[in-house]
Amino acid sequence: MAKYKLQEMGDMRYDGKRRVYPKMVTNRTLSRKEFVKMMQNYHRGISESTTEAVLTDVVDMLTDMLSMGYNVNLEGFGTFSLSLAFEDEKPREILNPDDKMTYRKVGVKDINFKAS
Template sequence: MANYILQEMADGMANKKKAPYPKMQTYTMFDYAQVIKRIHTHSPAFSEATIRGVIDTLVETVIDVLPMGHNIKIDGLGVFSLSLGFCDSPDDKDKSSYRHVNARSVNFKVDKNLLKTINRQNTFERAEPGVKRYKKLKTTPAQRLAKALEFIEKNSQMTLTDYTIITGLSRSGASQELKRFTSDPTSGLTTRGSHAFKVWVKR
């Protein structure tokens, strides 16, 4: 059984009204090792080492193929494509001046059959009554960045969960904000590792 809550969020309209939206109730995040064990449970004929090798090779294939201008489609899962962005700010005097470009994100478009299967196998039930109110943060991005750097100074590194705890942001909000920080070379923040092993450290 899957659970959800009703979360009040700004709907983005000019009148600033807020409307409740269903939001998945998330209890934990499966790390790489847990995913491998889960796959092994479903397909015990494949050893955990074999499964790890296949997933690692898939990641390497994504890294190799996407920059070549190809998207990757995995039947039953979805399509992966590369998103680009500018590394620097445009020159105000010359908007057409040369600018550096890099990979900004990897987009994922889910296979519709995956959603159909999830809906067929699950019933979504409300986890708690009422609507979870949207809380306006009392801190600025600059203040949250300072908290992150202070945390890293004491602990040498910071996880996404750490950042949600010290700032009060949701996981998605924290992830987006950290992406903005790391794309700014003056923030003093960068990443190490990838996927479930990604941490943030001082630049």
């Protein structure tokens, strides 16, 4: 069973209100090898090498599909999408009405995951 603790948030708005939110207490982060071993214990009918190969293929396909502009929804698991950010030093605001900002260097900032 997952455990949590209640943690107090700092008064960011300076309104004097103390806010509390739940924070997950994680045991540790499992490596891919450990995850595959646990899957092997869960479903013994599939070999460990097959499980490893399928997991590796899922990661490769997610990377390929996201880089081609697709969002990926794995029903029962969640949806993956990319988050973008500017990678240049140009201002983020349009300072001049004639500025079309036709060119900006944009790159991947993060991968978003929304659990099902």
